[in-house]
Amino acid sequence: MRRPSVFVGKDPEKEFRYGSRNWLLHARYVRGEHSMCLDLADDLQKNADNTHRYAHYVKGLVYADAGRHQEALERFHSCIRLQPSDPEPLKQVAKSLSCQGRYQLSLEAYLEADKLTKHPDSDIYCALAECASNLGQIERGVEWARAAVQAGGGERAGALLARLLLASGDTIGASEAYDQAITMHACGADTLAAAGALRLRAGAPREAFQLLGAALAQQPSQHAAALALAAMMLQHRDLDAALARLKAALSAHPTCVAAHSNLGLALMAKKKYVAALTCLQRAVWSAPLSARAAHNLGLALLLCRRPASAFCRLATAAALQPRQPYTVLLIGIALERLGDARADAAYARAAALAPGDALVRLNRAGRLARSGHAGKAVEEARAVAEILQREKPDAQLSSSLATLLALLRDAGVQLSDLPDHLPCANTPDDLPEDDMTADEV
Known part of the structure; x- marks a missing residue:
């Protein structure tokens, strides 16, 4: 002072x-x-x-x-x-x-x-950037943040510039700003965690792992870094290590919705259903207006063969986020298990929201085949085959499509318009790594 x-x-x-x-x-x-x-x-x-x-x-x-x-x-x-x-x-x-x-x-x-002031004051420039950001003037805030960096604002100015660039949609510029701040200054755990999460979203898991590890080494209770590392571990199916990170994140931030949700999904993967449902329910209690939390709980209830309860949660998620195709798809599955005729409309709505998604279209093809509409099921299967040919091969989707086609052939359906061979899929060990943010599973 x-x-x-x-x-x-x-x-x-x-x-x-x-x-x-x-x-x-x-x-x-x-x-x-x-x-x-x-x-x-x-x-x-x-x-x-x-x-x-x-x-x-x-x-x-x-x-x-x-x-x-x-x-x-x-x-x-x-x-x-x-x-x-x-x-x-x-x-x-x-x-x-x-x-x-x-x-x-x-x-x-x-x-x-x-x-x-007689000399450039980085504190004033940082404060001006924050005020401009709060007023919705992101571009002007970026200019003040750059002035703060040039005035020697240190870590605060560099991290602020990166956040504002990220808010303006300049991911590359934000990454460069974090690199400069980390190179020029001894940054704290919050800056390292934010830089690591950005690297993770950009598809650089090795660099992200180093930055997140450095953040946790400096501050073990940094929950954002723990969440991001847990997401990486869940991606590589290292459930035990992911559980340890998620528990550490919850000890530092007991009301973190993403930590409760991811912990519940990790426990679900380990087939600990009661504990998983408890964690997912806590996530919904912590954030009643979170569509993602309601979606995850609905998915877990559906896996536990409780379609009525799942439908209630998924309907809540769809009301909060109406254009999420996977939520609508799960609603269709829940209605089908309940024997409700509205399942066809839910499947059709999901396909309309994501016409280029092979998973959604394949599920609709299966529903049409089960309900006796073999001709429409063949059309959907043809669309799925075209999508898989355009996109990167997916072993699980290709196998599911092959199973559906085999069942249709056994039922006497003509499949002459479909390709003889499905897209060649990689084995699970050769599949490329998908991006995963800190609060997604």
């Missing part, structure tokens, strides 16, 4: 007598002795006829720390009246306005403080 100079009066003896106690005022503030600090500030103000600028300043800091931002603003304005050329009280005014959600006024105050 920068301590502004104190001007008590023209009498040097009086100025020394009252100004020399600033060190005690500062020491009590930084030690957290706020009550004693306020008493001392009031005493200094009485002796200085309410013109002790540093006492006003420290009282404003104490009020701001306590969340009493309006009273803090009054103290900082008193400092500004006593010495208008000092930018520090003006910066604190802008900070208090930002805490109150008054971002436009905060932006203007920071601009005034920038005019008063």
Whole structure:
């Protein structure tokens, strides 16, 4: 904290007598002795006829720390009246306005403080970037963040620039900003975890693993890094290690919806159904308006052969996110298991939402075949074969399509229009790795 100079009066003896106690005022503030600090500030103000600028300043800091931002603003304005050329009280005014959600006024105050500073101030530029971001001016925020980096803002400026570039859709620029920040500065666990998650989404698992591991080595309770590492381990079917990471994430953040959801799916893969349903239910309780949490719980209930309960959860997920094809597909499966005729409409809706998804179209083909519509099932199977020929081969989908075609042949259906050979699929060991974000399974 920068301590502004104190001007008590023209009498040097009086100025020394009252100004020399600033060190005690500062020491009590930084030690957290706020009550004693306020008493001392009031005493200094009485002796200085309410013109002790540093006492006003420290009282404003104490009020701001306590969340009493309006009273803090009054103290900082008193400092500004006593010495208008000092930018520090003006910066604190802008900070208090930002805490109150008054971002436009905060932006203007920071601009005034920038005019008063004799040298580029990275703190002001970072604050301007954050205010512009909160006002929806992402491009302007990126410009201020770049100015903060050039002014020597360190890790804070670099991480802020990366976040704003990522918000503007510039993934490559955000990755380069994180690289520069990590190379030039000793970054903390939060920055390393954010850079690792970005690497994971960009399809660089090796670099992501190194960054996330460094974040956890520095701060074992960093739940974002633990979630991302758990996602990587689930992708490679290392369930035990993923469970350990997810439990660590929950110990640091007990209400984390993604951790509860992923933990439930990992337990489901280990066939611990009761524990899995408990975790997924906690995720729904923690975030009742999360479509993903409701979707995952509905999937688990469907796997546990509870289609009625699954339908209720999946309907909630579809209401929150109507254009998610896999949720609609699961609704169709649940309705089919319940013997409800509306299953055909759900399958058709899922296929309409994702006409190029082989999994959705294959499930609809199976439903048409089971309901006696062999001709339409053949058309869907032909569409699935064309999709698999265009995209990368998938061993499981190719095998399922072959099984469906064999059943249709056994039923006497003519399959002359379909290709004789399905797309050659890789073995599971040769399949390329899919991207997986920190809160997806």
